[in-house]
Ligand SMILES: [Ca+2]
């Protein structure tokens with residue numbers, strides 16, 4: 019499996035965000051967003067999203083063609099809460115799955131591990147991978163936890179299926 023692009027986009031946003039700090043106006047903005055989207059303020063859970071080639075999937079791509087993976091996160095009213103973040107590739111072999119986790123920029127570890135512990139922030143659509151993949155059936159998971167204990171609990175998760183094929 020090729021090296022996944024890092025989450026530098028998110029790190030960069032986080033730095034910018036923390037230069038300004040989390041203040042009440044930001045939390046209020048999120049509550050307004052929640053109200054406008056029909057959610058009850060105070061009960062608006064974080065909403066992670068992952069897409070492949072702009073689609074929630076499943077998407078089928080030729081093994082020669084690059085696939086673009088983007089993630090975004092609206093932290094809802096949990097903004098600022100410290101949390102485990104994770105971006106995990108699941109490779110299916112029939113009924114068996116192998117997991118690969120991005121644990122730091124350009125560093126993938128076998129198994130299920132968080133990327134980092136970091137407060138929940140608004141992440142606009144950010145590309146985290148754009149390359150071809152070896153043929154196979156993949157499910158890519160992006161999400162955050164309601165805690166920061168160093169384990170992936172998968173409290174709020176989104177997934178996308180990517181089928182990489184030898185297309186005619
Ligand atoms: Ca999605």
Ligand SMILES: [Ca+2]
Nearest residue numbers: 102163169171
């Ligand atoms: Ca956790």
